[in-house]
Amino acid sequence: GAVVSQHPSWVIxxxxxxxxxxxxxxxxxxxxxxxxxxxPKQSLMLMATSNEGSKATYxxxxxxxxxxxxxxxxxxxxLTVTSAHPEDSSxxxxxxRDPAGGSYIQYFGAGTRLSVL
Amino acid sequence: xxQVMQIPQYQHVQEGEDFTTYCNSSTTLSNIQWYKQRPGGxxxxxxxxxxxxxxxxxxxxxxxxxxxxxxxxxxxxxxxTTDVGTYFCAGRKTTDSWGKLQxxxxxxxxxxx
Numbered sequence: 001g002a003v004v005s006q007h008p009s010w011v012i013x014x015x016x017x018x019x020x021x022x023x024x025x026x027x028x029x030x031x032x033x034x035x036x037x038x039x040p041k042q043s044l045m046l047m048a049t050s051n052e053g054s055k056a057t058y059x060x061x062x063x064x065x066x067x068x069x070x071x072x073x074x075x076x077x078x079l080t081v082t083s084a085h086p087e088d089s090s091x092x093x094x095x096x097r098d099p100a101g102g103s104y105i106q107y108f109g110a111g112t113r114l115s116v117l
Numbered sequence: 118x119x120q121v122m123q124i125p126q127y128q129h130v131q132e133g134e135d136f137t138t139y140c141n142s143s144t145t146l147s148n149i150q151w152y153k154q155r156p157g158g159x160x161x162x163x164x165x166x167x168x169x170x171x172x173x174x175x176x177x178x179x180x181x182x183x184x185x186x187x188x189x190x191x192x193x194x195x196x197x198t199t200d201v202g203t204y205f206c207a208g209r210k211t212t213d214s215w216g217k218l219q220x221x222x223x224x225x226x227x228x229x230x
Contacts, residue, residue: 032215043205044160044220051215093159097216104148104209104216108159 002028002098006109013084014117021079021112023094029074030096034106035067038091050077084116120144121208123221130196131229138224140189140206147211149182149189150218155202163204198228 003026013019023033031052036044048058048069056069066088068080077096081088091113095106122141130136140149148167152160164173166182166189173180179192189206203225207218 034217041225043222046217046220049215049217057215095160103165104218105150105162105165106207106216106218107162108152111159 002096002105002107004030004094004096004107004109006094006112008112009110010113010115012115012117015085016083019081019084019114021081021092021094021114023077023079023096023109025075025096025098025107028096028098028100030077031074031099032097033071033077034095034097035069035077035079036093036095038093038111040091044093047079081114084114086116089114089116121206121219121221123206123224125224126222128224128226129229130200130226132196132198134196135192135194136196136226137190137192138204138206138226140191140208140221142187142208142219145186145211146208147186147213149186149206149208151180151189151191152205152207153202154205154223158202160205196226196228198230201226201228 005024007022033050035047038044046059047062048056050056050069050071052071052074058064071077093111095108120143128136150165151163154160164180170184171182177194181190203223205223206221
């Protein structure tokens with residue numbers, strides 16, 4: 001089955017620093033990847049849609065200068081949380097769409113727990 | 118606001134009992150998907166429904182897609198402790214071309230032995 005790897009799984013950083021999260025599709029080419037944020041016991045909130053070779057499309061209310069997304073290849077998308085603050089602490093999850101056969105199924109990475117001190 | 122509504126938010130079930138979680142969209146969907154997220158884990162794809170009135174079964178799980186393609190349900194029979202987790206429905210709008218999904222709030226299932 002389709003496998004999506006997300007790294008790191010856990011990161012603790014100081015306020016004001018930047019953190020990069022990687023999302024890789026291991027056994028398929030993902031033209032589209034998605035970045036979500038999830039608060040405890042809540043649903044997934046879509047932050048942005050990342051298309052290979054083009055600028056990401058951000059959802060309303062998500063600061064694009066704060067959450068930088070790069071989708072440089074068909075298997076890698078990165079999310080950089082710039083100048084992180086404690087309110088950015090959250091569970092960030094990426095997913096990748098396997099376009100084979102016209103499917104719109106999303107396969108999720110294991111997530112990254114970010115704690116900003 | 119949230120366009121895909123899911124109820125109930127919590128479901129406390131005795132082992133062996135059945136339960137159903139429901140999903141409703143304010144707009145017609147192209148397809149609907151169901152995911153399961155175990156505590157501390159990430160969402161795992163369960164199934165995709167595409168056709169109006171479609172019914173699919175996976176062992177003790179039965180998934181339905183409404184005739185109008187605006188609602189869906191997941192019914193679990195003879196609940197087991199392994200069914201613990203949060204079940205999310207996620208709908209794709211007919212106008213979407215990228216595969217964006219609107220997630221419901223999820224139903225958190227707790228199973229008592």
